Amino acid sequence: MPPRKRILAAGVIAGLAALAVVPAMAQDKTINLKISLWAPPAHPLTPATQAWAADIEKASGGTIKTTVFPSEQLGKAFDHYDMARDGIADVTYVNPGYQPGRFPIIAAGQLPFQFGDAKKGTLALDEWYRKHAPTEMKDTKFCFAFIHDPGTLHGKKKIVVPEDLKGVKVRPAQSTIAEMVKLLGGTNVQASAPESRDALERGVADEIAFPWGSIFLYGIDKVVKYHLDAPLYSTVFTYSMNLNTYNAMSPAQKKVMDDHCTSEWAAKLSGPWNDFEAAGRAKAKALPGHEVYSLTAEQLSQWKTTLEPLRASWADAVKKAGGNPDEIAAELQAAIARHGAGI
Incomplete structure (x- = not known):
């Protein structure tokens, strides 16, 4: 068959196949x-x-x-x-x-x-x-x-090093951050995102782990002052x-x-x-009466070292569930590396 006719035939077949899908879906x-x-x-x-x-x-x-x-x-x-x-x-x-x-x-x-x-x-x-x-x-x-987008700590107190969380009431974003708060001597206050502003406003919580843009969406910016500029968690x-x-x-x-x-x-x-969420970071920096502050390399290293027990705790939980934490963690790190998603 000449090339032109082959192309036309292929087009007709594809068109008929597409039409055949319509009645099939219509019968569902x-x-x-x-x-x-x-x-x-x-x-x-x-x-x-x-x-x-x-x-x-x-x-x-x-x-x-x-x-x-x-x-x-x-x-x-x-x-x-x-x-x-x-x-x-x-x-x-x-x-x-x-x-x-x-x-x-x-x-x-x-x-x-x-x-x-x-x-x-x-x-x-x-x-x-x-x-x-x-x-x-x-x-x-x-x-x-x-x-x-990576979230961080926003609150009424300036948290610079891990020991600053001792005795602080924190609304964690998720279970791992809750474990972090406990590890560092803080107290967890459980509240979903829609309930968080009220917890901060009433003094039930002092700090919140939250992504940047959402602090405005949920009105958190009205009840906090300090913002840690670090990709603490997702x-x-x-x-x-x-x-x-x-x-x-x-x-x-x-x-x-x-x-x-x-x-x-x-x-x-x-x-x-x-x-x-990413746009919220710049917006927070422009807020009057608010402070967005960064960590030094030494302070960041201190955070990472202090929080290393969280990885061990995660591994223990996976083992109890019957999984191989070393293999699972290696697979995740390989995926992160493939996509260039790490810090």
């Missing part, structure tokens, strides 16, 4: 996905999730309908993993660190001074965790994992799905979900949030 039973977030509508994650959900609807030919529920409408932030497990929502925004000890493997991503770049770090984290999610989060369908998150919902889908619908549960989508969905 319509599924209505409830997607639950505990972030408010103004949070960058909300419109990004709505765009992700709209793309799912489009790719499914309208057979997968979606509704996004922000602001804890369907349940508290701490409960979002169980909400996906139990079918209270079909897809949920999960902070695994809100439940200390329950998800020890993914907690490797929360160790201090791990990530220097959130976008590259998300690609590394998601790529690494896909091997472990089916075991550690087996009662839900893992969609993807991501991190936010928090890991997942989008998790109800297994029954996923299993009830047709093969074509499952493919749509699988195509939207990738490392690339993890980075795309979290990208606007990471840009927002």
Whole structure:
């Protein structure tokens, strides 16, 4: 067959194949996905999730309908993993660190001074965790994992060296930071992100571990004065799905979900949030009456050395769960190196 005719024939076949998908999708039973977030509508994650959900609807030919529920409408932030497990929502925004000890493997991503770049770090984290999610989060369908732009300490007191946290009441971002606070002689005050300003305002907490942009989103800037300019930590998150919902889908619908549960989508969905958080650092520096301060090389080294027991503690938790911490940690570091995501 001449080249021109081969090209035309190939085009016709491709067109017929594309048309064949439409009736196949049209025959699928319509599924209505409830997607639950505990972030408010103004949070960058909300419109990004709505765009992700709209793309799912489009790719499914309208057979997968979606509704996004922000602001804890369907349940508290701490409960979002169980909400996906139990079918209270079909897809949920999960902070695994809100439940200390329950998800020890993914907690490797929360160790201090791990990530220097959130976008590259998300690609590394998601790529690494896909091997472990089916075991550690087996009662839900893992969609993807991501991190936010590195967060730090904001508070009423200037925290420069680790010993400055002794006796201080801290709202930790996640379980690893809570362990850090305990290690350094501070007291943990548990509060979800939406509850944090109230805890600081009432004096229940003195310091908070939070990303930069969100201190403005949640009004934290109104109740703190000092900001440590160091990539202290990142928090890991997942989008998790109800297994029954996923299993009830047709093969074509499952493919749509699988195509939207990738490392690339993890980075795309979290990208606007990471840009927002990174911009908050400059905004904080411009605040009158606030102090954004850096660490010397010696002070940074002191932090890293003092916090080394957190790695040993993480390794012990993984061993208890039946994992090999040396192998798991090496895999994560290799992924971080591949993506240039480290500090």
